[in-house]
Amino acid sequence: MDEFVVYILFSKEHNKVYIGYTSNLIERFKSHNHLSKKGYTIKFRPWEVVHVEFFTTKSEALKREKILKAGKGREFIKEIIAQL
Template identity: 75%
Template sequence: MDEFVVYILYSKQFHKNYTGYTSNLIERFKSHNYYGTKGYTIKYRPWEVIHVEFFSSKAEALKREKYLKMGAGREFIKNIISNL
């Protein structure tokens, strides 16, 4: 059975956050921090994982990721960051 993870990354150095989903958090994290050669996240390395949520379906994970990228979800993320 596949498991999907919605994650929030934070770059202390640049005060940026990134929200995504994956079925393999460890490899995805390595991609954001080390292996990736293009995209938003390479500009703000290093990243740390500040929040994860687990889902049993891709559809649930995508729904949560979308929510976190909208108004109320952004507030949720701001609260996490302010408590770091």
């Protein structure tokens, strides 16, 4: 059975947040921090995973990702980062 993960990355060095979803968090995290040669996340390395949520369907994960990228989600993320 597939499992989908919504994750929040934070770059302390650049004070940046990245929100995404994947079915393989370990490989995706490696990609963000080491493997990728292009894209948004390479500019703000290193990243740390500050929050993860697990879902059984892709549609649930996408819905949650969208919420986190909106107003209430941004407030939730600010609270997480304030506790670091």
